[in-house]
Amino acid sequence: MSRRRYVAALTVVTLAVATASATGAAAKTAKKKPAPLKTMKGSYSATLVPDPTMEVQGQLGHVCDNTNPESANSKTITLPGNGTLHVVLDSPDPTGTNNTDWDLVVLDAAGNEIDHSDSPTSHEETYDPGLKKGKVTIKVCNLAGAPNGTVNYTYTYR
Numbered sequence: 001m002s003r004r005r006y007v008a009a010l011t012v013v014t015l016a017v018a019t020a021s022a023t024g025a026a027a028k029t030a031k032k033k034p035a036p037l038k039t040m041k042g043s044y045s046a047t048l049v050p051d052p053t054m055e056v057q058g059q060l061g062h063v064c065d066n067t068n069p070e071s072a073n074s075k076t077i078t079l080p081g082n083g084t085l086h087v088v089l090d091s092p093d094p095t096g097t098n099n100t101d102w103d104l105v106v107l108d109a110a111g112n113e114i115d116h117s118d119s120p121t122s123h124e125e126t127y128d129p130g131l132k133k134g135k136v137t138i139k140v141c142n143l144a145g146a147p148n149g150t151v152n153y154t155y156t157y158r
Contacts, residue, residue, distance in 0.1 A: 040155040046073040048142035063116040064141040072141040083157025084129040091122035091149035100145035107137040
């Protein structure tokens, strides 16, 4: 083999090895796309009698700690992965005066409060990012409202 052919063959082999190495390195440094977000949605109705004694408990930091058990409703849901829970409670105000009042609490599996909404109306809403896979309880209570409320929740996770 002549020196010229040997140099040409060596150049081709060197270029092929360099190209393969660069392609392999690029493949190793390429980041994987994150898995798409999934959504779990649910809705339920609650029919509860008013219990105005809960207003005092709420002012003491004990939202939905009621005297009358017929004034509160709890629903446990299982979160399938880490994500964000958004809960909305609405109860109609038949008078149109916005003088009704319901409250909402989100509890972890041990019964500790994660979040709550206790506005002076019957529209309550919580938004909780960073929740872990597991069980949570949505608790709603009627302080001074119409007897019917609707809870909608959306859990967005990977």
